[in-house]
Amino acid sequence: MKKEKINIELKQLSVGYKQPGEAPLEILKNVNLTAAPGEMVALIGSNGIGKSTLLRTLAGFQPWFAGGIRIGDKGLKALGPKETAQTISFVSTENIRVPNLSVFDLVAFGRFPYTNWIGMLSEEDTSIVEEAIEKVGLCGFEHRSVMQISDGERQRAMIARALAQDTPVIILDEPTAYLDVSNKYEIFHLLQLLAGEKGKTVVLSTHDLNIALREVDKLWIVTESGNYQGAPEDAALKGWLNHLFKNENIGFDEKEGEFFFKKEFRAKVRVEGEGLPLIWTLRALNRKGYQIVMQAEPDFRVVVKENCWQLESGNTTIEFQSIYRLLAFLE
Numbered sequence: 001m002k003k004e005k006i007n008i009e010l011k012q013l014s015v016g017y018k019q020p021g022e023a024p025l026e027i028l029k030n031v032n033l034t035a036a037p038g039e040m041v042a043l044i045g046s047n048g049i050g051k052s053t054l055l056r057t058l059a060g061f062q063p064w065f066a067g068g069i070r071i072g073d074k075g076l077k078a079l080g081p082k083e084t085a086q087t088i089s090f091v092s093t094e095n096i097r098v099p100n101l102s103v104f105d106l107v108a109f110g111r112f113p114y115t116n117w118i119g120m121l122s123e124e125d126t127s128i129v130e131e132a133i134e135k136v137g138l139c140g141f142e143h144r145s146v147m148q149i150s151d152g153e154r155q156r157a158m159i160a161r162a163l164a165q166d167t168p169v170i171i172l173d174e175p176t177a178y179l180d181v182s183n184k185y186e187i188f189h190l191l192q193l194l195a196g197e198k199g200k201t202v203v204l205s206t207h208d209l210n211i212a213l214r215e216v217d218k219l220w221i222v223t224e225s226g227n228y229q230g231a232p233e234d235a236a237l238k239g240w241l242n243h244l245f246k247n248e249n250i251g252f253d254e255k256e257g258e259f260f261f262k263k264e265f266r267a268k269v270r271v272e273g274e275g276l277p278l279i280w281t282l283r284a285l286n287r288k289g290y291q292i293v294m295q296a297e298p299d300f301r302v303v304v305k306e307n308c309w310q311l312e313s314g315n316t317t318i319e320f321q322s323i324y325r326l327l328a329f330l331e
């Protein structure tokens, strides 16, 4: 199979769980989604909608009820176990807790589809494993037990294992779940490189919506009322991001390109100033539930100066040395 030709097509797919003695539990149905080579796709949707179920099915770990999955030019069912392992790698959030298993050994499992029957690593396998460890920033951790590393480090090791597996399709279930914000961006960039430079198809589920919107080529959005696929920007323009959550207090700010929590406004405020201090003052007031007005009559004014904030209400002006103090006074 030529790597360049690999892509993913889910057609009228229905996924879920068989339940002994009960009717099958259908979680998602009529799913029609595609991903091209070199594309990074984020699967997004609310908790419990079926993202993990869909990804596990796509990775070949559980059977589906109806429809089809095509990987490259073959149906997923037509791939044997070895060919599947050479085509699709899967990273889950599952906590690997095996005593005496080193980071190196965990990553080396990725070479299993290529090694001989006793699992001996060739020199080339070893250097692929070392390169994968380096790519995820885990140099120096090779001999550490997987029981003695942080959740974030374990997550990176699992991603390194997928890199070592060197498959044209990489599927990751919440790969950034345990990472701090700088590591989240690093992992997104690493996956972007794999997609862009190596032509791999990367599909990941995530709740880091604001990062995904800025970093991925395509969104797969699953909701109770239907599914969407396309560029994040098209999703925003078509209003899909507004309907992602059942909670009507979560909104999507189309101008900022960010999700936010809707609050009742406490008062109207007009803010004057410029540059970054103005931007962060607006953000802070917004966070605290003040409506920023330009034309309407405000309840009070805030003037942002170089190193201080003036609150003007009626004939009174009070000066504050930080946004924190201004907000504390307003409380």
Ligand SMILES: Nc1ncnc2c1ncn2[C@@H]1O[C@H](COP(=O)(O)OP(=O)(O)OP(=O)(O)O)[C@@H](O)[C@H]1O
Binding pocket: 017, 025, 027, 045, 046, 047, 048, 049, 050, 051, 052, 053, 054
């Ligand atoms: N083994 C199982 N048997 C039966 N139902 C299951 C099983 N695993 C998950 N489910 C159910 O399937 C539904 C979808 O779960 P899934 O984990 O796929 O959602 P998700 O979108 O990944 O959620 P989250 O964002 O919270 O991780 C849930 O209602 C869940 O309870």
